Amino acid sequence: MSDDLLRQLAIRAGVAPEWTDQSGARRQVSPESLRAILNALGLRADSAGALRESLAAVDTAATPGPPRFMTARTGQPIMLPNVSGAHVEAVLEDGTRRVMTGERAGDDLVLPAFDEPGYHSIMIGGEVMTLAVAPPRCVTFADLSGGRAGWGLAAQIYSLRSALDGGIGNFSGVAALGRAAAGLGADALAISPVHALYGARPDLFSPYSPSTRLFYNPLHADPAAAFPLELTVRVAMREGLVPQMERLSGAGQIDWQAATPLRQRYLRALFHALDEAIESRAAFERFAASAPPLLRSHAAFEALHAAELARDPALSSWRNWQPGFRDPDGPEVAAFARAHAEEIRYQIFLQWLTQASCGAAQRACREAGMTVGLIADLAIGMDGAGSHAWSRQNEILHGLSIGAPPDYYAADGQNWALTTFSPRGLAAHGYASFIETLRASLRHAGGIRIDHVMGLKRLWLVPDGAGALDGAYVSFPSEALFSLVALESWRRRAVVIGEDLGTLPHGFRDDLREQGVAGLRVLRFERTQHGYVRPWDWDRNAVAMTSTHDLVPTAGWWAGADLDPGDIDGEPARAWDRGVLWGAFVDAGLAEGERPAPEDTGPVVDAATRYVAATPCMLALIPVEDAMGLRVQPNVPGTTIEKPNWRHRLPGDAVDALNDGTIRRRLAPLGGAPSG
Numbered sequence: 001m002s003d004d005l006l007r008q009l010a011i012r013a014g015v016a017p018e019w020t021d022q023s024g025a026r027r028q029v030s031p032e033s034l035r036a037i038l039n040a041l042g043l044r045a046d047s048a049g050a051l052r053e054s055l056a057a058v059d060t061a062a063t064p065g066p067p068r069f070m071t072a073r074t075g076q077p078i079m080l081p082n083v084s085g086a087h088v089e090a091v092l093e094d095g096t097r098r099v100m101t102g103e104r105a106g107d108d109l110v111l112p113a114f115d116e117p118g119y120h121s122i123m124i125g126g127e128v129m130t131l132a133v134a135p136p137r138c139v140t141f142a143d144l145s146g147g148r149a150g151w152g153l154a155a156q157i158y159s160l161r162s163a164l165d166g167g168i169g170n171f172s173g174v175a176a177l178g179r180a181a182a183g184l185g186a187d188a189l190a191i192s193p194v195h196a197l198y199g200a201r202p203d204l205f206s207p208y209s210p211s212t213r214l215f216y217n218p219l220h221a222d223p224a225a226a227f228p229l230e231l232t233v234r235v236a237m238r239e240g241l242v243p244q245m246e247r248l249s250g251a252g253q254i255d256w257q258a259a260t261p262l263r264q265r266y267l268r269a270l271f272h273a274l275d276e277a278i279e280s281r282a283a284f285e286r287f288a289a290s291a292p293p294l295l296r297s298h299a300a301f302e303a304l305h306a307a308e309l310a311r312d313p314a315l316s317s318w319r320n321w322q323p324g325f326r327d328p329d330g331p332e333v334a335a336f337a338r339a340h341a342e343e344i345r346y347q348i349f350l351q352w353l354t355q356a357s358c359g360a361a362q363r364a365c366r367e368a369g370m371t372v373g374l375i376a377d378l379a380i381g382m383d384g385a386g387s388h389a390w391s392r393q394n395e396i397l398h399g400l401s402i403g404a405p406p407d408y409y410a411a412d413g414q415n416w417a418l419t420t421f422s423p424r425g426l427a428a429h430g431y432a433s434f435i436e437t438l439r440a441s442l443r444h445a446g447g448i449r450i451d452h453v454m455g456l457k458r459l460w461l462v463p464d465g466a467g468a469l470d471g472a473y474v475s476f477p478s479e480a481l482f483s484l485v486a487l488e489s490w491r492r493r494a495v496v497i498g499e500d501l502g503t504l505p506h507g508f509r510d511d512l513r514e515q516g517v518a519g520l521r522v523l524r525f526e527r528t529q530h531g532y533v534r535p536w537d538w539d540r541n542a543v544a545m546t547s548t549h550d551l552v553p554t555a556g557w558w559a560g561a562d563l564d565p566g567d568i569d570g571e572p573a574r575a576w577d578r579g580v581l582w583g584a585f586v587d588a589g590l591a592e593g594e595r596p597a598p599e600d601t602g603p604v605v606d607a608a609t610r611y612v613a614a615t616p617c618m619l620a621l622i623p624v625e626d627a628m629g630l631r632v633q634p635n636v637p638g639t640t641i642e643k644p645n646w647r648h649r650l651p652g653d654a655v656d657a658l659n660d661g662t663i664r665r666r667l668a669p670l671g672g673a674p675s676g
Contacts, residue, residue, distance in 0.1 A: 003031055005051040010034050012058045013043055014423060014475030016458075022407045022503075029472040036463035037472055040399040041424055069430035071132045071483035075113050078131065083109040083124055090131075093118030117490050130430060137516030138489035138496040140541070141619045144371050145187070151613070151620040151670035152188030152372070153181050153627060156549060156634050157220050158207075158254060158646065160654040164223075164236055166266065167248030167259035171357035172222040173654035174374070175364035177624070180658040182368035184667055189365055190375035190449060190497075190621050192549070194220055194358065196298065196387065199347075200306040201316065202260030206646055208379045208451065209418060211386030214440045215298050216354035219263050223270055225360035226353050227280050231273060239269045253647040271349045287352040288345065294391065294436070297328050299347035300337045301387040307340075317385035328391045358444040365446075372446035372495055375621075378437070380452040380459075381418030388433075395425040395433045400461040402452075403468045407503055410638060413460075413468025420459065423476045431484060438488040446494055453498030453517065456481045457505055482515045489516070495619075497543055501525065509539075518543045521617065523608055524551060532584035535614040544617035546608045546626045549634040553623065554608045555601035556631030585611060605629045606666050613669040620670055624650065627663055 010017045010029075015037050018028050035045045043057065044050035072078045080088070080102070086109065090098050093116075102109040114120065114133045122129040141150060160173025178189045194217050195210030207217075223232040236242050241262065248259045274281040291299075301318070304325055308315040315321055324332030337344050358374075365373035381402045382388045389396050396419050403415040421433055441448050450456070457478040462471035489496050498512050500519040512519050521542045526533040538544060547553050552562040558578060563570040578595060582604070585591035591607040605626055612620050625632065628650065636643040650657060658664065 006034055009051055009055050016473040019473055033463055033470045040397055069130045071480045074115055074117055074133055074135055077113055078111040080109045082107055089123040091121040093120055117487055132487055134483040134487035135490045138486045139493055140516050141495050149618050150187035152186045153624050154190040154621045155624040156192040159648055159650045162654055164245055165249050166245040166263050167254055168219050168263055170220045170222045171361040175361040176655040177657055178365035179368045182370045187370050188372040188375050193377040193379050199302050200309050202256050205256045210379055210382050212388035213382055213437050215351050218350035218354050221354040222357040225357040227277050231277055235269050235273050241266055252649055253644050271346050284352050288348050291348050297391040298387045299344045301390055302347045303340050303343045318390040362444045374445040375447035375449055376441045376445040377449045378441045380455050381420040384419040392433055395429050397422045399464050403460050403462045403471055405460050415462050415468045442492045442494050449497040451499050453500055513541050522548055531580055535588055535611050538615035538617055540616040542617055544612040544615045544620040546612050547623050550637050552633040553625040553630050554605045555629045558601045558604045559598050559631055561631040609666050610669045
């Protein structure tokens with residue numbers, strides 16, 4: 001077999017056969033890895049003949065006729081490939097019809113530009129093509145605010161305490177914190193992902209490892225968003241749940257194994273109490289009657305997953321289920337759904353309740369005065385054993401996991417055990433799954449944070465069974481994806497933030513700026529070899545942050561809460577870094593006097609907030625842990641059970657979280673309401 005042919009195919013298919021490591025050295029991807037990745041992309045590479053066939057398959061010129069789906073930008077001419085004639089009929093998304101005359105360019109037809117964004121239809125010889133016409137860039141915070149800079153908080157939903165939360169934060173806490181922040185002049189509240197996990201697996205609680213990103217995690221539902229408040233209390237008391245709810249709610253960390261089944265008992269009791277709330281039942285019946293096929297498929301998955309796990313605890317992945325259950329559209333799944341109709345109905349109820357909860361929280365934020373309101377978090381991928389991978393098997397990658405190449409923080413690279421869309425599958429299915437995912441995240445939000453936004457351009461993919469070092473970069477159709485992000489942003493008047501930390505493609509931050517996607521500038525990362533980047537030199541188009549959920553909060557960093565007691569080099573190095581940071585505060589005129597002692601964290605958190613507030617960034621987001629001066633880190637990357645990740649709870653109820661005078665004074669430099 002020719003390695004030369006293999007390399008040609010890899011390049012043509014968007015698989016980089018080499019990469020540059022953190023030291024600047026060029027590294028070659030092994031032939032074994034290239035073959036495994038190509039095979040997962042649907043391109044056989046196990047023989048010379050297969051290589052030649054696959055090379056022909058990726059040759060777009062071999063595809064006759066026009067494509068079924070294309071993206072374009074307003075104000076730019078549109079080239080339709082393989083179109084005969086000079087006239088086409090266009091039907092705009094609003095129903096307007098027009099005949100368009102283009103110019104011939106060989107086998108292609110060049111149409112004049114569209115001025116109207118939207119999903120338009122082009123009629124070509126009896127065939128219909130969808131043309132997604134996007135604006136030049138996303139809606140930005142400056143567009144919404146009229147050029148005024150703003151700020152917001154970032155919070156982990158599960159950490160927010162509220163009445164009857166049973167130890168797991170929900171949208172009631174989100175609404176309460178949103179109203180409190182808005183009262184101080186905040187424009188946004190960024191929240192952790194609310195993607196659906198697994199109802200039958202309470203041990204799988206990382207919000208960044210979802211079963212599907214199309215539906216919600218019911219554990220975060222706020223019953224009072226859809227039921228009369230007195231009924232929600234009565235049901236909890238009638239079921240005898242209140243004492244255990246209060247015990248779990250008072251703990252400093254979430255006990256997912258205990259809190260999840262308790263919460264599920266409460267939600268199921270509310271489902272059975274629908275007849276006691278006439279308006280709630282009517283709203284649910286309307287929702288259930290219009291439930292789309294994908295929601296019914298997800299409901300079937302949840303019911304099947306629980307049934308298969310009950311039969312055999314080893315059957316966690318749908319790939320190991322009974323053969324008939326592996327096909328979401330097969331007769332055995334349909335028969336199962338009929339036989340378990342009430343359970344399917346319950347799963348649809350959970351999505352109705354959680355969607356109503358998210359919508360109520362967004363309304364609370366906006367009605368309290370926020371410009372944006374909720375900023376949803378879109379995880380980079382999904383669990384290959386989950387609902388999305390089961391229901392859309394032809395559109396996602398099998399046999400590959402998303403990860404990251406080695407860097408200074410992970411010398412052996414990272415494997416996140418997540419899958420994502422196949423770049424070839426996206427194009428073949430008109431990007432339907434990507435559009436659905438964007439819309440699901442933006443359904444009840446004023447903005448979106450795209451985790452690992454580099455995935456819109458390329459991803460480090462690792463073959464199953466291989467180490468992270470054996471992965472390769474795979475390109476994605478970035479112009480199409482960014483166009484769709486811009487179009488959905490325009491349709492929802494929603495801001496878009498991209499998590500652009502880590503190893504970036506060359507010029508990627510410039511690309512984000514042109515697309516209207518705000519990158520992140522995190523204080524602790526804004527360093528050069530000479531010190532910290534001065535606040536006035538930060539990127540105006542980026543979002544300024546003091547910290548993130550993957551970093552120890554500012555107070556914890558200053559106190560050394562993240563240092564291993566056995567690390568004899570850690571404290572001296574941290575002492576030096578404290579001096580550099582405090583010096584940056586003083587040089588910027590944002591602090592004065594001697595450097596505070598490690599335990600004296602308040603002045604440091606105050607100065608860090610002032611530093612971020614002094615930047616020209618149009619939007620600043622302060623993690624609620626920094627606003628409150630806490631030391632506990634929500635998540636420690638590279639660990640699973642070693643640290644209590646995704647379990648920490650904030651002190652006090654969310655409704656009172658910002659009432660402290662110290663917190664109000666700390667946030668006052670960001671602008672908005674007075675600190676009194």
